[in-house]
Amino acid sequence: MATDRTRTAILNAAERLYAERGFSDVTLRDIVGEAGVNLAAVNYHFGSKDELIAELYVTRSIATNRIRLAELKAAEDAGGGRAPIEAVVRALVGPTLRGCLGPATENTTIARFMIRASIESVPPIRKIRNREISHLRRFAQAMKRSLPDAADVDIYWGLHFALAMAHQTIRDSERLNKLSEGACDLGDVEGVIERVVTAAALALTAGSPSSYKAPARAATARGRPTARD
Amino acid sequence: MATDRTRTAILNAAERLYAERGFSDVTLRDIVGEAGVNLAAVNYHFGSKDELIAELYVTRSIATNRIRLAELKAAEDAGGGRAPIEAVVRALVGPTLRGCLGPATENTTIARFMIRASIESVPPIRKIRNREISHLRRFAQAMKRSLPDAADVDIYWGLHFALAMAHQTIRDSERLNKLSEGACDLGDVEGVIERVVTAAALALTAGSPSSYKAPARAATARGRPTARD
DNA sequence: TTGCAATTCAAACAGTTGTATGAAACTATC
DNA sequence: GATAGTTTCATACAACTGTTTGAATTGCAA
Incomplete structure (x- = not known):
């Protein structure tokens, strides 16, 4: 267990790559390459790619908020x-x-x-x-x-x-x-x-439509009546 | 060439599936299945998946606008x-x-x-x-x-x-x-x-900040000076 | 040191993807 | 109705994906 160095390296690398390139363009091999760890480490430490993403999101959203x-x-x-x-x-x-x-x-x-x-x-x-x-x-x-x-x-x-x-x-x-x-x-x-x-x-x-006195509304191109008229 | 029935069927099926499930969840096999045509028809008629998507987007954005x-x-x-x-x-x-x-x-x-x-x-x-x-x-x-x-x-x-x-x-x-x-x-x-x-x-x-008289601003949590002060 | 558990590693696995192939079926012209 | 060109089809291919495996290595306690 020690210091969870590998875990943290994976999380940080994933955060960086996902932030830069988005989720769909980043593979686990990209992440472990960036983190300098072995491919199997992801499944060893997180169980699956989805669980890695979920944990990453939870920790980061807590920090952001x-x-x-x-x-x-x-x-x-x-x-x-x-x-x-x-x-x-x-x-x-x-x-x-x-x-x-x-x-x-x-x-x-x-x-x-x-x-x-x-x-x-x-x-x-x-x-x-x-x-x-x-x-x-x-x-x-x-x-x-x-x-x-x-x-x-x-x-x-x-x-x-x-x-x-x-x-x-x-x-x-x-x-x-x-x-x-x-x-x-x-x-x-x-x-x-x-x-x-x-x-x-x-x-x-x-900004409430009811509190905002809008000018008379022009007819729409398709002449559809609007609910608020 | 005739009526391009297959082409149109592919475009319509792709539009429908992409609209419902998004791009990342829909494969060419899903599309040709929905369209009732053969897998190879996509590459025959459009050259590649990306070209299919591009043509689909161009036609649909023209219609929308x-x-x-x-x-x-x-x-x-x-x-x-x-x-x-x-x-x-x-x-x-x-x-x-x-x-x-x-x-x-x-x-x-x-x-x-x-x-x-x-x-x-x-x-x-x-x-x-x-x-x-x-x-x-x-x-x-x-x-x-x-x-x-x-x-x-x-x-x-x-x-x-x-x-x-x-x-x-x-x-x-x-x-x-x-x-x-x-x-x-x-x-x-x-x-x-x-x-x-x-x-x-x-x-x-x-809505222009210069034309809108905002109340005095409270200090931010990190005390960062803002450019407009 | 010895022993044991935790961790790392290279390699393989199974599934899915977009694309390519070559034969078959179709269509229209002569 | 034979023929040439177009379109369809089943199938194979190569690349890439997340995951698993089992052996090697490490770290730590006795």
């Missing part, structure tokens, strides 16, 4: 238990955006891995991911504290949209950069974060 | 060449959300396939997808017509965020449903569309 929740707690403590909604959103999306859009360092591998996990959704991860959402509940509660008058359903949609914008920005940054011909500066990480935070805060405070 | 652009044109014609920003966003995200969240019919397969293509990003598709963005330019121009005073960069971000919210809603609907304990009704497709449209319109009209 610890950072997010620490940032949330700091923001709430600074505000006497109630943080501005922007600060809550920032704690939710900031660490991931910084880790994925900022310069690649040792500390950013985990953010890039988690994004891969949320994008590719390989079976052993999907199960855990759809079951374990306690950190989202924590953030939803914090948002309710920030916006005590908001309806619950609006909170959930706002939280969902905040994650959506952050993830898609990471995922499709190349296309956004090409479309805008460089006008959308993804290198300005903190600027990107404020964009996402601002848009999410707007959706949370004024 | 034809629908979106027709809806956009109808909205602009109804407004004398300038549609409300909500209508532009609705034309962009409505067809996809209806196709993916609404009841599964023959006509919705294409929307579900396109979402898979945008989610899984398999190599032959990624190349095309990152190069061919003319439909996004069309929508960006329409948005500029709707909001002549908006800065270009805000338009691009708003367009990007609109797609982000729509895609993530399709992709992560299960988790949103669980988090909200059913409060976010994803069966009310038109209601979901209005949520996305409203949030995107808000981001487009008031």
